[in-house]
Amino acid sequence: MPSDIPTHAKERLKGLRSSVHSTGVFTSDFSVNEFLLVRKAGFEPIGLCVGTCVYHVGIQYGSWNKNQELDVLSKAMYHARELAMSRMRAEAAAMGADGIVGVKLTIKRLEWDAQLLEFIAIGTGVVHGDGHKGFRAHDGGPFTSDLSGQDFWSLLHSGYRPVEMVMGSCVYHVAHRGVMSGLGTVGRNVELENFTSAMYEAREIAIERMQFEAAAAKAEGVVGVDIHEGSHGWQTHVIEFFAIGTAVLPLDEEIAPEKIADPIMVLSVND
Amino acid sequence: MGLFDFLKAPTPEQQQAQQDSARRQADILMNIRANRPPTSTLDRLQKARSGNLPWIATLTPAELLVVRSHGLRPISTVSATCWLHYGWSWTLGHAQGWDLALTRLKEEAKAAGANAVLDVKMRTIPLDMASSMDFTLVGTAVFVEGLPPSPDPVVATVPALEFVKLLEADVVPTGIAIGAHYEWMNDWRGATNQYWQGNTESWALSRLWETVRQQAHANLREHARSQGNGVLAHLNFSQMFEQEANETKQYLARHIVVATTVDARRGQPFHHDIKMVVDIHDGGTPLTGTAKHHQSYAANDQEGAI
Numbered sequence: 001m002p003s004d005i006p007t008h009a010k011e012r013l014k015g016l017r018s019s020v021h022s023t024g025v026f027t028s029d030f031s032v033n034e035f036l037l038v039r040k041a042g043f044e045p046i047g048l049c050v051g052t053c054v055y056h057v058g059i060q061y062g063s064w065n066k067n068q069e070l071d072v073l074s075k076a077m078y079h080a081r082e083l084a085m086s087r088m089r090a091e092a093a094a095m096g097a098d099g100i101v102g103v104k105l106t107i108k109r110l111e112w113d114a115q116l117l118e119f120i121a122i123g124t125g126v127v128h129g130d131g132h133k134g135f136r137a138h139d140g141g142p143f144t145s146d147l148s149g150q151d152f153w154s155l156l157h158s159g160y161r162p163v164e165m166v167m168g169s170c171v172y173h174v175a176h177r178g179v180m181s182g183l184g185t186v187g188r189n190v191e192l193e194n195f196t197s198a199m200y201e202a203r204e205i206a207i208e209r210m211q212f213e214a215a216a217a218k219a220e221g222v223v224g225v226d227i228h229e230g231s232h233g234w235q236t237h238v239i240e241f242f243a244i245g246t247a248v249l250p251l252d253e254e255i256a257p258e259k260i261a262d263p264i265m266v267l268s269v270n271d
Numbered sequence: 272m273g274l275f276d277f278l279k280a281p282t283p284e285q286q287q288a289q290q291d292s293a294r295r296q297a298d299i300l301m302n303i304r305a306n307r308p309p310t311s312t313l314d315r316l317q318k319a320r321s322g323n324l325p326w327i328a329t330l331t332p333a334e335l336l337v338v339r340s341h342g343l344r345p346i347s348t349v350s351a352t353c354w355l356h357y358g359w360s361w362t363l364g365h366a367q368g369w370d371l372a373l374t375r376l377k378e379e380a381k382a383a384g385a386n387a388v389l390d391v392k393m394r395t396i397p398l399d400m401a402s403s404m405d406f407t408l409v410g411t412a413v414f415v416e417g418l419p420p421s422p423d424p425v426v427a428t429v430p431a432l433e434f435v436k437l438l439e440a441d442v443v444p445t446g447i448a449i450g451a452h453y454e455w456m457n458d459w460r461g462a463t464n465q466y467w468q469g470n471t472e473s474w475a476l477s478r479l480w481e482t483v484r485q486q487a488h489a490n491l492r493e494h495a496r497s498q499g500n501g502v503l504a505h506l507n508f509s510q511m512f513e514q515e516a517n518e519t520k521q522y523l524a525r526h527i528v529v530a531t532t533v534d535a536r537r538g539q540p541f542h543h544d545i546k547m548v549v550d551i552h553d554g555g556t557p558l559t560g561t562a563k564h565h566q567s568y569a570a571n572d573q574e575g576a577i
Contacts, residue, residue, distance in 0.1 A: 004341050005415070006441040008536050013386040013443065015421030025492045026501040027530070032433040035503055035533075036440055040540040048504060050484050054476035058469040076470040083472060087481070112513040115465070116473060118480070122507065129538045153545070263547035 028124040029102065034149025038101060041153045043126040047095045051087030051121040055080035062173045067198040069205060070238060073171035077240060081105065081167065084119040085144065092142040097125030098135045099143035101152050103165055109233050117232060134252055137163050138218045145246040147224060155223065159255035160248040164217040167244040168209030172202035174237045203227065206241035219247030308379045316383040319347040328411045329390050334431035341435050342416040346383045349412045351375035356403040362453040362525040368406035369449050376408045377424055384420035385412035391428045428531045440541035443534045446498040450491025453525035454483050463520060479524050487526040495532045502530035
């Protein structure tokens with residue numbers, strides 16, 4: 001008789017239904033490993049939380065030969081994401097979730113109208129198994145995080161907890177080069193300094209804004225930061241810098257570094 | 272074989288084969304109408320269960336090892352199909368098609384004397400014929416040594432390794448739940464028209480989306496309830512269309528969620544310790560970030576270049 005299979009599971013395999021369904025059905029978009037690890041971390045998924053927003057992006061006037069932030073577009077990207085995220089968070093709060101793990105933020109263009117963008121935020125609402133409320137964000141609502149279940153487990157075991165998914169956006173217009181400046185560089189490799197500086201400025205603005213959000217959430221730091229460059233059907237010289245990450249705080253009792261297990265080095269011999 | 276063989280009268284063997292095929296198809300037809308496995312399938316499954324035919328498994332050797340170490344034995348590959356025509360609704364047809372295929376798969380598993388079907392794959396042949404689609408499920412029926420055959424075998428869309436991992440955590444993957452919903456919105460009053468050229472939310476479309484998604488997820492919960500107490504969703508599919516009819520804009524929004532249902536005992540994490548490892552194999556390291564979680568930019572990275 002296999003000893004590794006717990007009784008409840010064995011009963012179910014015999015075809016016997018248990019009465020556990022009285023607790024209601026949870027939904028989640030976890031993979032098997034994520035599910036197991038989130039539970040190992042002491043949390044239980046309760047429901048998939050979704051927030052959507054269809055947004056009409058306004059017309060932006062900018063100068064052809066100037067490096068500048070396109071504030072109308074920046075604001076649109078910010079506002080629309082904010083709406084989608086806050087709706088998702090409201091759904092989580094209504095379920096009584098302590099937080100949302102594995103948030104995925106996607107942007108789609110709607111085919112019939114170039115000005116319409118659809119923003120979707122989706123993640124799994126979780127509650128602490130023992131009803132510990134200390135994991136909630138600074139405003140008492142659910143924490144948000146784009147960490148996977150694996151990342152979530154690792155973060156908690158490194159002595160931190162997620163507070164808020166923070167982001168910074170900057171849509172920027174990179175100046176076109178004048179015809180004359182092109183002539184001067186024929187046959188030479190030269191740095192296009194105005195392009196470089198445009199990249200610098202736009203990226204800095206995006207990071208700054210994300211950092212500001214983290215400060216507002218009273219976080220100690222931001223993990224898993226990713227800085228994307230993207231364009232949502234805008235003209236060639238328009239680019240969005242988007243910084244996103246999870247703001248974190250130390251757990252109530254900070255774990256001493258020597259208590260954190262060192263990872264074991266392995267070399268996988270599979271393929 | 273000559274070029275004009277088809278003009279000749281069929282040989283007795285060929286006649287026999289044709290008759291067999293006709294009989295077999297009549298049998299299949301009769302049995303699928305009753306959601307029963309065809310007679311020949313039934314016979315094959317029962318022989319595999321009793322050991323009179325070799326077992327068949329989609330498992331890899333490594334999976335076979337894990338499965339055997341937990342007292343599971345493969346019986347046979349089981350499968351089910353429902354080819355459905357969307358006469359009424361494309362969106363809801365998906366829920367119907369998968370549900371019927373699932374019922375039939377369970378019947379095959381039951382006939383094989385199984386306790387569970389592992390590694391169930393959801394398949395569709397992209398033929399796009401007569402606004403119809405086939406909903407096919409293929410998996411490996413297994414039994415647990417020492418357990419009697421189940422009157423209600425569980426259907427697990429997860430591979431063998433994950434199935435065993437879940438069992439150890441006292442979680443049983445039980446089936447497939449579908450949440451599907453669509454809605455038409457007629458924009459009589461021009462709520463989606465944009466007269467102002469500034470930034471603004473298209474609230475009518477946002478609301479349509481919110482309604483459709485929420486309803487699809489509510490349907491998912493409802494469908495899951497009969498199979499387990501939770502779902503691990505592995506697929507979210509949504510589409511929105513605009514069309515103009517009689518000078519009025521119409522919008523169709525549809526959303527389909529396909530998920531694996533589980534029967535989980537709450538507050539019962541698995542007993543194994545977790546050890547952090549750093550895989551020195553390139554590409555296998557867990558430290559390469561979480562890029563897959565940001566799909567927003569996956570599609571237009573190329574466009575992003577200046």
